[in-house]
Amino acid sequence: MSTPNAPQLVIWLLTARCTQSCLHCYASRFPKQGNLDEKRSFDLLNEMAAFGVNHVGFSGGSIFLRDDSLRLIEHAYRSGITTSIVTSGLDITDEIAEQLANCGTFLFLSIDGPNRKTYERLRGSGSWDYVTGAVEKLRKFSVGFATVMALNKLNWTEAPDCLSLAKDLGATAGCFIPVMPAGRASMDLILQPEELMSTLQKIDKKAEELQFPVSLWCMPFAGLVVQSNFVHYDFCRTYDEMDLDPQGNVLLCDVLDTRPSSVGNKPLSQAWEEQQESQIVKSVIEPELASPCLDCPFRDKCRGGCFARAQLMSGNIHAPDPLCPKVAGLI
Ligand code: SF4
Numbered sequence: 001m002s003t004p005n006a007p008q009l010v011i012w013l014l015t016a017r018c019t020q021s022c023l024h025c026y027a028s029r030f031p032k033q034g035n036l037d038e039k040r041s042f043d044l045l046n047e048m049a050a051f052g053v054n055h056v057g058f059s060g061g062s063i064f065l066r067d068d069s070l071r072l073i074e075h076a077y078r079s080g081i082t083t084s085i086v087t088s089g090l091d092i093t094d095e096i097a098e099q100l101a102n103c104g105t106f107l108f109l110s111i112d113g114p115n116r117k118t119y120e121r122l123r124g125s126g127s128w129d130y131v132t133g134a135v136e137k138l139r140k141f142s143v144g145f146a147t148v149m150a151l152n153k154l155n156w157t158e159a160p161d162c163l164s165l166a167k168d169l170g171a172t173a174g175c176f177i178p179v180m181p182a183g184r185a186s187m188d189l190i191l192q193p194e195e196l197m198s199t200l201q202k203i204d205k206k207a208e209e210l211q212f213p214v215s216l217w218c219m220p221f222a223g224l225v226v227q228s229n230f231v232h233y234d235f236c237r238t239y240d241e242m243d244l245d246p247q248g249n250v251l252l253c254d255v256l257d258t259r260p261s262s263v264g265n266k267p268l269s270q271a272w273e274e275q276q277e278s279q280i281v282k283s284v285i286e287p288e289l290a291s292p293c294l295d296c297p298f299r300d301k302c303r304g305g306c307f308a309r310a311q312l313m314s315g316n317i318h319a320p321d322p323l324c325p326k327v328a329g330l331i
């Protein structure tokens with residue numbers, strides 16, 4: 001299988017710094033200091049533009065704790081690269097929202113519960129006010145946003161209500177992702193396959209009822225469960241993207257600490273080549289499938305599902321996705 005000549009998308013964890021301590025934070029495992037410095041960060045954006053990267057998805061941590069974050073977003077915009085940010089909304093002010101609007105930046109706003117009680121169990125006291133305040137500012141300056149709900153043991157029964165809230169708030173879509181046991185997230189938060197399957201069925205039904213778009217992240221098996229044309233899901237084993245941690249390490253996936261390369265001390269083009277040539281990347285692009293994936297209708301695209309979850313939950317990156325309902329014997 002051929003791989004792309006350049007990443008179409010770069011997911012860049014700009015900083016792990018944050019003033020919150022959310023129970024399910026995957027970025028807590030990164031050092032708070034030692035981010036790529038400002039010069040290397042701007043140079044990297046220049047390399048991305050020259051290399052043909054279309055989009056940079058900034059994540060954190062709270063990226064606005066980096067002094068240069070807005071300037072980096074503006075530089076990307078002027079270089080012809082579109083941007084998005086995954087954020088809790090914590091530090092968004094009127095000034096930030098206005099600048100994001102000027103740069104056409106899209107926001108993925110973490111809304112892990114449809115009410116203060118559920119949200120603050122995960123994100124701490126006062127966090128509901130931050131996120132609802134952020135929504136007001138985004139709407140004031142017409143910044144496009146989708147909501148993101150990280151599905152876990154403390155909120156999964158409220159997923160349909162969260163989708164209704166997303167529509168009511170003026171989001172363009174509701175995104176859902178299962179919490180992974182990385183960083184601060186313990187196994188106690190991780191859903192069982194039957195809980196996730198039931199949640200997907202309810203989200204599917206609610207999307208149809210609301211006629212509202214849903215994006216399912218990191219659930220490449222979702223096609224076994226969902227039917228609504230409003231519900232979309234992706235596959236990741238094509239490797240047309242690059243994930244960077246705050247120090248510039250290239251990550252196999254942003255929830256794993258496997259590092260096929262780094263942009264800290266070498267050009268992006270070289271790091272991309274090293275990523276694509278690494279044995280571990282090749283092995284997840286073209287895995288040796290076993291039962292039950294071998295006779296699965298989604299095998300050509302899904303290719304065994306989420307390898308990061310397999311690694312984190314079973315210790316074997318080549319095991320089939322433990323949350324897939326077919327792997328779990330539910331269908
Ligand atoms: S390996 Fe898993 S967590 Fe990583 S991008 Fe793919 S589906 Fe998502």
Ligand code: SF4
Pocket residue numbers: 220221222224292293294296297298299302303304305306320321324325326327
């Ligand atoms: S059985 Fe395997 S290939 Fe099929 S959806 Fe599940 S993880 Fe993917």
